[in-house]
Amino acid sequence: MTGSRAEAAYARAVVAFSTPTLDLLHGRFAPFVVASLTLLFTADRSAVPIADAHAELAEVLDELRGAGYDDEDRKLPAGGGRDVCRSWVRLGWLVQQIDDDVEVYRLSAHAVEALEIAGRTGGGRTRVSNSRVRTLLDAVEHLSDIAEADPIRRLARLRAERGVIDAEIARIDESGRADPHDDDELLEEAENVLHLARELPADFTRVAESLKAMQRDVVAHLRRDERPTGEVLREYLQRAQDVMQSTSEGRAFAGALRLIGDPDRIDALTEQLRGLLAQPFARALDRDQRAELDAIGRRVEFGVEEVLAAQRRASHVITGQVRTHDPLRDRQIDDLLRDVIAGLHSWSGPGSVAEPVRSMPLIDLGHLRQTVSDIRPPRAPSPLTDPEDVDFVDHDTREWGGPRYAELEDLVAGLGDGFDLAAAFQDAPDATRRPVDLLGLLEIAHRNGMSDGDGVSVVEALRPDGTTRRFAFGAVTARTTKEETDE
Structure with missing residues (x-):
């Protein structure tokens, strides 16, 4: 009988120590694990993004190694923050989840329980107090009350509780004060x-x-x-x-x-x-x-x-x-995953050699068409011989369109043999002082011939909606037409 009781007790202890909770507290690096998890996870931070956890744990490791805690007896695990966190996931102390499309770590129930035990043990006084005993007695009394099926006994308890409350109310009414308990x-x-x-x-x-x-x-x-x-x-x-x-x-x-x-x-x-x-x-x-x-x-x-x-x-x-x-489909996926896992095991075994992929396999496309229809259009569109051939939906559409080349050509024709392009643009009518008209004027000047100066010209363009825009460019002196300059 004694042997069977001892064996049963030992078996229960073995099961208890095989849980991740006691494995965490009994492990070689238990102080480091408890300290690190306490720093990473707080009452206001129940989940930590995986990247942040790796970086913060790496800082903890560097700080402790720099303080000399890893010089003797290997008190800290090897590797960086990422390696340590992954090992904790395998041991059942951390859980990976996705919260709002972000991968995070959370403490497992075993880790939370281990931290609670460590905190309670290292927190100083642990004693059988009047408060804890009263908590137990109150819980037993509450259970007894809600399980009571005899209405007479239930009413007697309720009346007794009411008597105590009424006596306290009467005492406060009579004395006019509520005496708190002592600090201890x-x-x-x-x-x-x-x-x-x-x-x-x-x-x-x-x-x-x-x-x-x-x-x-x-x-x-x-x-x-x-x-x-x-x-x-x-x-x-x-x-x-x-x-x-x-x-x-x-x-x-x-x-x-x-x-x-x-x-x-x-x-x-x-x-x-x-x-x-x-x-x-x-x-x-x-x-x-x-x-x-x-x-x-x-x-x-x-x-x-x-x-x-x-x-x-x-x-x-x-x-x-x-x-x-x-x-x-599920069975096909399961079979595929089993094949992949089996292949990985065969590659990762001792002495196994993985053949390198020397060339990519060629896809069999079958017989491709050897002729295609002519993708060119049957004929080119007719050129626009006159800018007036373009039909605009309304006046506003034209106002926000491209340069007014006809008006700009007329403007240039009346400026003489040579002119400063910035001054010509500033003196132009408001309808041809848009930003796109400045580009059109530069295009005409480039076509007819122009020379760059050493200074910088600044002009103010006027948009159709009345707003302005300032532009700066190298000073340009332009000619009127090619024909006149070639004579």
Whole structure:
């Protein structure tokens, strides 16, 4: 009997130490892991982008190595931040997710629980306090009350509670003051609140992970196609609609959500915590305890959001799988993945040699057409012999069109043998002082012949809507026409 009890106890201990929680705390680099995860993840930062986590962890490693912590006994893991984070994912301490199209790391439930144990153990006093015993007794009393089926005994308890409350009300009315408890008792109560709050993140994470596990289970059963498609669709669509009720953790969280999911309740909790921190007894708390007490409301809020996000993600994945379920295609994909994995194993084995790809395979296109029809148009369009041949929809369309070449040619013809292009443009009528007309005038000057000066000319162009635009260019002296300059 003793041997079987010892064996059973030993077997339970072996199972406990095989979990990622105790593996984290019992590992060779446990102090580094606990310290790093505590720095990366806080009450206000439950998810960290993967790139940021790699960079921040690399900084932690460099700082500790620079301080000499890795000189003896190998107290720090090898590699950089990326290698360490990937190993933590394999060990079950970090979880990779996609939030708003960004890959992030989150703590697993095992890691949260390990950090809670480390924080509670290293936080100083751990004692059997009056507050914790009273919490246990209150929980037992509440369980007994809600399980009580005898109405007479239930009424007796309620009347006794009402008598105590009425006596307290009468005392305050008579004395006109509410005497608070002494500071030691209030500090003990605060430590109990912190103890209870440290367990919340692990509870929330366990619910979220149970939903993810249920999601994987649903998809795996659907892909195996063990039952008729209609039966599978009916069952799993129902589970997708009511995913929170599919696990015991989810049902427990749904009950808790009715208590803490109300935004007004969260706001009230935050105000209560701020009021407590303003009390005189709170000055006896250290800085970490005060910060932890102040973050309880945010912990609850982030925990609720984490579970609800996991619920939405599971519903989306299951619904998408049901809608696109194709047994034949799924089997083909599974076969292909198995072939790829088998090939990778054969390449990565000891002494294995992978043949290099010396040339890319040629695709068999079959017989291509050897003649094609003439893609050239049958004839070119007729040239425009007169600018007036162009029909504009309205006057405004022409105003915003290209240069007015006819008006510009007439302007140049009346300027004499040579002229300064900037001065000619500034003296032109408003209708031909648009930015495009400046380009047209430069084109005409280039065609007839022009010479560049050493200065810089600045002109002001006028758009059709009345706005102006200044342009600067090298000074240009232009000729009137080619014919006149050739004589």
